[in-house]
Amino acid sequence: MEITRIRSGHGDPAAIEALLPELLAFDTLINRASGLGEDFDPNPEDLRHSLTSTSRYRSYLTWLGRLDGVIVAKGVAELQLTSNTDTAELWCGVHPDHRRHGLGSALLTVMEDDLAAEGRSALTSYCEIPESVRTADLRGAHLAAETGAGTLPAAAPEVSFLSRRGYGFAQIERCSVAPTATAAELDLDADDDYVIETWRGPVPEERLEHIALLKRRMSTDTPGAEKFGGEESWDGERVRALDAEKKARGEEMATALAILGGEPAGFTQVGHSAARPTVGWQGGTLVRKEHRGHRLGARLKVANHRSLAEHSAVERVYTWNAVENSWMLAINDQAGFATWAWVGLWTKDLR
Ligand SMILES: CC(C)(COP(=O)(O)OP(=O)(O)OC[C@H]1O[C@@H](n2cnc3c(N)ncnc32)[C@H](O)[C@@H]1OP(=O)(O)O)[C@@H](O)C(=O)NCCC(=O)NCCS
Numbered sequence: 470m471e472i473t474r475i476r477s478g479h480g481d482p483a484a485i486e487a488l489l490p491e492l493l494a495f496d497t498l499i500n501r502a503s504g505l506g507e508d509f510d511p512n513p514e515d516l517r518h519s520l521t522s523t524s525r526y527r528s529y530l531t532w533l534g535r536l537d538g539v540i541v542a543k544g545v546a547e548l549q550l551t552s553n554t555d556t557a558e559l560w561c562g563v564h565p566d567h568r569r570h571g572l573g574s575a576l577l578t579v580m581e582d583d584l585a586a587e588g589r590s591a592l593t594s595y596c597e598i599p600e601s602v603r604t605a606d607l608r609g610a611h612l613a614a615e616t617g618a619g620t621l622p623a624a625a626p627e628v629s630f631l632s633r634r635g636y637g638f639a640q641i642e643r644c645s646v647a648p649t650a651t652a653a654e655l656d657l658d659a660d661d662d663y664v665i666e667t668w669r670g671p672v673p674e675e676r677l678e679h680i681a682l683l684k685r686r687m688s689t690d691t692p693g694a695e696k697f698g699g700e701e702s703w704d705g706e707r708v709r710a711l712d713a714e715k716k717a718r719g720e721e722m723a724t725a726l727a728i729l730g731g732e733p734a735g736f737t738q739v740g741h742s743a744a745r746p747t748v749g750w751q752g753g754t755l756v757r758k759e760h761r762g763h764r765l766g767a768r769l770k771v772a773n774h775r776s777l778a779e780h781s782a783v784e785r786v787y788t789w790n791a792v793e794n795s796w797m798l799a800i801n802d803q804a805g806f807a808t809w810a811w812v813g814l815w816t817k818d819l820r
Contacts, residue, residue, distance in 0.1 A: 470534045478523035499562040504599040514718035553698035557589040590819040596627030614641045618793040636815035644810040651805030652774035667776040671712040677705030679733035725773035734760035737769040751788035767800040
């Protein structure tokens with residue numbers, strides 16, 4: 470297998486454009502084989518972004534494996550550039566007709582060597598297993614996450630592959646989906662002084678620092694956060710840059726922010742794009758430690774879903790939560806979420 474590498478923003482633009490249809494077809498094939506459903510098909514703008522982004526906060530490396538000139542394997546690593554510069558989140562996939570011939574191992578070896586050479590030694594990866602696949606194998610051997618909460622079938626190709634390659638199964642997340650219409654029927658109003666604002670699109674100027682603070686806390690105040698890197702550096706400028714990046718790739722964010730006495734108490738965000746207008750993707754949700762216990766998580770999500778139902782074409786929202794985050798799962802159950810898939814989060818230290 471011939472392996473080539475593209476660093477985002479450094480490839481020949483014409484060659485990248487010419488490559489996109491083949492890569493999109495490859496990613497679509499991998500997704501269809503996974504059983505996750507068409508909502509998870511690749512978004513052309515996200516794919517283009519991963520190859521062309523020149524953001525100073527985040528970049529991507531893409532590895533392509535070819536046999537006789539045809540793409541049979543692909544790997545991607547996301548690299549943070551202003552904090553956590555020794556980490557990388559990676560993923561690789563092999564064409565279903567070419568699995569079990571060592572191609573995945575060969576590609577992952579090259580990816581790890583390249584990342585190590587750049588000082589990226591704290592690696593994370595993930596695998597996504599549909600609920601139907603997991604429940605079909607409840608009697609087989611299961612591998613427990615290091616948190617002690619949740620298991621994945623040991624015989625699943627991704628689980629077996631990552632274990633064999635020395636990755637530790639750190640944590641499991643539940644991916645669930647809710648219709649936005651459910652929120653309209655819920656009444657979570659409370660008799661307190663929290664005010665919930667919602668907006669769609671870029672963060673308003675006067676809220677930039679509030680969202681930056683909440684994003685900083687997101688990287689430290691969630692279960693297991695320390696396993697996946699340290700505090701991320703966020704300021705108003707970075708929030709604005711992220712909004713500009715999202716706009717450029719056709720993604721709009723719907724945000725709900727809770728405020729008490731002018732101070733930000735918590736927020737939640739859902740992204741959606743014109744390419745698949747009925748589908749929303751939950752971004753971060755955080756209620757600051759000192760504001761927990763007021764059902765703000767559920768109130769924020771319900772407010773955001775109502776705003777989406779009223780002002781956008783989004784009909785359903787997918788979300789991910791660590792299974793030990795029982796309070797967030799309870800919030801999601803209240804907001805109408807049902808299990809769709811299980812996501813294994815894996816870590817490997819190359820040092
Ligand atoms: C996971 C994946 C990349 C493996 O690619 P691959 O080319 O088949 O992997 P390899 O042939 O190098 O397999 C290496 C080892 O992984 C394990 N493994 C891989 N597929 C397996 C399967 N279907 N059943 C059991 N073990 C398996 C085996 O231990 C294998 O070694 P062996 O063949 O000597 O027994 C491929 O199944 C895939 O593309 N899955 C979808 C994408 C994905 O989920 N990626 C997440 C991982 S980053």
